Amino acid sequence: MINLLFFGRLGDLAQNVDHSIVYDGQLRTPKELVHELEVAHPRLVAALREPQVLVSVNKMVVKWDHPLFDGDEIAFLPPVTGG
Amino acid sequence: MINLLFFGRLGDLAQNVDHSIVYDGQLRTPKELVHELEVAHPRLVAALREPQVLVSVNKMVVKWDHPLFDGDEIAFLPPVTGG
Amino acid sequence: MSINIHVQHEDFDLASEYTSLRSRTSKIGAVVTFTGLVRDFERLHDDPTSGQNLHTLTLEHYPGMTERLIAEIVDEALQRWSAFGVTVIHRVGCLRPNEQIVFVGVTSEHRENAFKIAEFVMDYLKTKATFWKKVDLNGQQQWIMAKHSDTKAAAKWTEDSDE
Amino acid sequence: MSINIHVQHEDFDLASEYTSLRSRTSKIGAVVTFTGLVRDFERLHDDPTSGQNLHTLTLEHYPGMTERLIAEIVDEALQRWSAFGVTVIHRVGCLRPNEQIVFVGVTSEHRENAFKIAEFVMDYLKTKATFWKKVDLNGQQQWIMAKHSDTKAAAKWTEDSDE
Numbered sequence: 001m002i003n004l005l006f007f008g009r010l011g012d013l014a015q016n017v018d019h020s021i022v023y024d025g026q027l028r029t030p031k032e033l034v035h036e037l038e039v040a041h042p043r044l045v046a047a048l049r050e051p052q053v054l055v056s057v058n059k060m061v062v063k064w065d066h067p068l069f070d071g072d073e074i075a076f077l078p079p080v081t082g083g
Numbered sequence: 084m085i086n087l088l089f090f091g092r093l094g095d096l097a098q099n100v101d102h103s104i105v106y107d108g109q110l111r112t113p114k115e116l117v118h119e120l121e122v123a124h125p126r127l128v129a130a131l132r133e134p135q136v137l138v139s140v141n142k143m144v145v146k147w148d149h150p151l152f153d154g155d156e157i158a159f160l161p162p163v164t165g166g
Numbered sequence: 167m168s169i170n171i172h173v174q175h176e177d178f179d180l181a182s183e184y185t186s187l188r189s190r191t192s193k194i195g196a197v198v199t200f201t202g203l204v205r206d207f208e209r210l211h212d213d214p215t216s217g218q219n220l221h222t223l224t225l226e227h228y229p230g231m232t233e234r235l236i237a238e239i240v241d242e243a244l245q246r247w248s249a250f251g252v253t254v255i256h257r258v259g260c261l262r263p264n265e266q267i268v269f270v271g272v273t274s275e276h277r278e279n280a281f282k283i284a285e286f287v288m289d290y291l292k293t294k295a296t297f298w299k300k301v302d303l304n305g306q307q308q309w310i311m312a313k314h315s316d317t318k319a320a321a322k323w324t325e326d327s328d329e
Numbered sequence: 330m331s332i333n334i335h336v337q338h339e340d341f342d343l344a345s346e347y348t349s350l351r352s353r354t355s356k357i358g359a360v361v362t363f364t365g366l367v368r369d370f371e372r373l374h375d376d377p378t379s380g381q382n383l384h385t386l387t388l389e390h391y392p393g394m395t396e397r398l399i400a401e402i403v404d405e406a407l408q409r410w411s412a413f414g415v416t417v418i419h420r421v422g423c424l425r426p427n428e429q430i431v432f433v434g435v436t437s438e439h440r441e442n443a444f445k446i447a448e449f450v451m452d453y454l455k456t457k458a459t460f461w462k463k464v465d466l467n468g469q470q471q472w473i474m475a476k477h478s479d480t481k482a483a484a485k486w487t488e489d490s491d492e
Contacts, residue, residue, distance in 0.1 A: 007226060007228060007296065007298055009298075077228070077296060080293065080297055080312065081298055081299045081309075081311070081312055082225065082256060082291055082296075082297025082298070083202060083267075083288060083291040083292035088391070090391060090459065090461055091389065091463075092472040094389070135475070142391070142393055142397065158391060160459060161472075162474070163455075163457065163460055163461060164462045164472075164473045164474070164476075165419060165455060165458050165461070165462065166451060166454040166455035179344075180347050181343060181347075184343050184364070192369040194366050194427075195365060195366055196363065197362075197363070197366065198363050199360075199361070199364075200359065200443075200444070201347070201360040201361075203360065205356055205357070205358045205438070207356070263355055276478075277363065281363070281444065281448050284361075284444070285440075315439075
């Protein structure tokens with residue numbers, strides 16, 4: 001199982017997305033994951049592809065071609081606004 | 084009457100100095116005042132002439148040749164160390 | 167060195183944090199505190215004319231990642247300047263105008279280090295830590311955009327290593 | 330704008346000052362406080378090896394002149410950066426290690442101004458305001474010399490007007 005998290009405005013756009021994906025044994029990347037969401041969730045995917053959005057795997061920011069493994073937690077992070 | 088104030092370590096050196104001087108009607112300056120103290124209080128005067136010592140008249144920092152008038156309050160200020 | 171980092175919904179008490187920071191050593195000469203408050207209006211962009219009345223501010227964060235990122239920010243500050251103690255508290259959840267939102271407290275021997283650390287931590291908190299603000303402006307919910315001025319503030323620490 | 334300046338022997342309470350500073354407007358986004366404490370040792374010169382145990386610290390000042398000079402420092406800061414409130418409290422008389430000696434509190438809309446004003450006021454307090462410190466080091470009374478590092482700290486505001 002791979003868990004997906006969407007923060008900030010991405011969370012609003014991802015309300016109908018399945019946040020748990022069965023891991024099918026194939027090597028996948030965050031970039032490929034986003035591509036698979038494109039037909040069903042075009043607005044979300046457009047937002048995910050904005051250049052300032054970061055992706056993390058297991059709470060560490062990674063590149064979009066980072067390999068994913070069973071049990072990983074993938075989070076999509078828009079620009080932060082705390083403080 | 085002219086009143087003299089000595090702060091910080093200058094105060095220790097000026098313990099035997101008369102802090103009130105009768106104003107004799109002559110125009111005087113802080114520099115001349117210090118000169119008049121020299122024979123009786125050589126250590127104090129040496130300290131007053133250190134380049135970092137400032138002089139104020141009526142709570143405003145002035146030059147050493149500032150003219151003095153009856154009622155003035157003259158203060159000798161070593162480098163400050165507050166905060 | 168004592169580092170305390172809290173991400174919490176509960177409010178915090180400046181006096182308690184100050185007392186706790188002060189108590190650690192008698193070598194402390196300087197205590198700097200920064201407290202951020204929720205303003206009653208929010209500029210949605212860098213445009214100074216865009217201010218609107220704010221009803222509530224909701225802070226979301228990424229539990230686990232946020233605390234680690236704050237710890238990294240504090241560690242980086244402490245590699246640059248020495249301190250006795252650093253406390254960072256960031257609130258999450260729904261807050262109202264005038265409420266306290268963030269606290270940074272630093273104790274050091276001399277004032278310059280405490281000021282630098284507090285300012286550095288705040289600049290990086292704004293640009294690196296995984297918090298997201300949503301505002302309710304007259305009933306309309308809206309996610310806040312990152313401010314260019316914050317990105318610039320954090321960048322100043324890398325541009326000028328003398329700072 | 331609200332400016333409060335006090336030179337007093339009595340101790341001050343950070344929480345009261347903070348509450349008072351915060352209460353003035355709901356536009357406040359940032360509160361910066363600096364508190365100076367009496368350290369338990371004193372370096373008589375800039376020599377870092379010269380530290381000695383401190384029993385008491387006595388602060389003398391020039392009443393009337395000090396308050397005016399602090400007001401001038403605050404005014405100069407407020408010509409550079411905007412704020413809602415500035416409070417400066419400086420204690421005088423005989424103090425012991427760990428006691429509070431000086432407080433600067435600033436409220437502003439954004440954090441940068443509050444930090445800058447607090448740091449500016451502290452730098453100039455150290456170099457312009459008419460306070461003199463005498464220390465009792467193991468029974469030996471001694472006036473503190475001005476520190477080169479303080480003169481340098483104040484000079485940075487004139488060298489770099491972008492600061």
